[in-house]
Amino acid sequence: MMTTGSFWFQFASPARFYPLAGRMIPWFGCAAVLLSLVGLYIGFVVAPTDWQQGESYRIIFIHVPAAWMAMFIYLVMAFWSGLSLVMNTRLSAMMAQALAPTGAMFALISLWTGALWGRPTWGTYWVWDARLTSTLILLFLYLGFIALRASIDDPRRADRACALLALVGAVNVPIIYFSVQWWNTLHQGATISLTAAPKMAETMLTAMLLMTFAAWSYTIAAVLHRVRSIMLEREAHSDWVDALMAGGAGGRGGTGGQGGKESPAATTEAAAGGRGIASTTQSGVAR
Amino acid sequence: MQADLPPMSASSALVWACRRDLYLAARSRAELAVVRLFFLLDASLFPLSVSPDPTLLRAIAPGIAWVAALLATLLGLPRLFAADWADGTLEQILLAPAPLPALIAGKVLAHWLVTGLPLLLLAPLAGLQFGLAADAIGILVASLALGTPILSWLGATTAALTLGARGGASLLALLVLPLAVPVLIFGAGAVESFAAGIGAEAHLSLLGAGLILVWVFGPFAAALAVRIAHE
């Protein structure tokens, strides 16, 4: 079609990205389910009982992937935020917006499972180890991002304010982690560490990796789904949404039975050739 | 107001903004007194809620002093931009023919002089309340001297981001506190390490490094935030 670079650039337009994302969601969703099934099978049926921790170690199959995801998602969020500030694109900001809730969810799961793992292993529900504490702070960073977005009414201003916040946060995350690590080692009693995973049998490692990939696939599917909703919310006035309503699954009883004809509608925002694309939406348009 | 200002260099812009804010602060002394009182009051709450046991208090003193300093700074943050934002002066400042980062640096410097510096003077009082030794108090003051400007800059950027956002001071607190954790850790840690005999050099140097970083990048981050707020 065109040179590789400019081929991908077309997807920076919400009009084009919407159907693409729609096609990707089922694939990643299925991958997530399959990977977790296999991972959990290996983790629960194949992997042996740990001689030191008994069965409770099996929590790491979700604790560690959740902790990693919480961290990765924040970095990806910061990446999209940076991109949105530099290139002034709406879609990048929408991606950042879509990532935050899933990241917060993983941070919460990481904390919850960490507590439940800590109790049988070290006797207390909460251990102020470096990673758990950093994850707690990370959770607050996510919540702050979501709160800031919710409190600024103008969407573009919210985009940019949250983008700057995400970047400042991202710069801080390694500093926070380092300082918490430092604080931890300085105070005796820091021999307890959830980062020191049990000496892992290969099967345990395999299961954990599979669950991590499952978490990644799930994240991609969920975030793509959310960003499609965000695109609809924010681009309601565009031609391509118009065409979606016209060509997409009817039965939503939309605009008086006429369906959104290719009316000029409101001002469009550089919806790059949205109309033709809409007709390619098939099962992807999951209402 | 500043429509006919000649183009200013960075240093004169900084001085101008600092002077102006200090002058305005002098007019609202009562407001500022609250911040200082809050610091002492806050610190006093802990023995009341925990226990007056001297050994315990001496052990937790650095942490308490630092948390109190953090909260007092937080309390004083909104006034950095709020008044100027409300009457449109901030927009004028944005349009002024002077480097915005420098103007903001002036404001932040004034803010620190008025809210941070007094904490340095009050900290020994709190230290005595908690039975800290004199040299430990010295380290505490040093850590606050290095750390409170960092808090001012972190606060300035986030305060600018929350301009025109609903949620006001509590949103600001939610945003600033996680970012302030490293400062808290190294600040209080400096005194604790000193008391434990390990020496505070490492902590203080890290704080110093942070201070330099924040003075280098802070003005530009805060300036960007102020611009975003005015879109």
Place this chain on the structure above:
Amino acid sequence: MSEWLAMGGHGFYIWSSYGMLALAVAIELWALRRRRQAAWRHVEDFRAELEHARES
């Protein structure tokens, strides 16, 4: 079977963890669906308003 469920005495911790994960995922999926429906409603309301404005 019940032996396996008991997980050597650690059953509570393990199943609470996995249970919370299942709950969190379920909530997220439900929230995603709700957001999509709200988004379509928003689009329709927007269109309806436009049509109305154009007619009047």
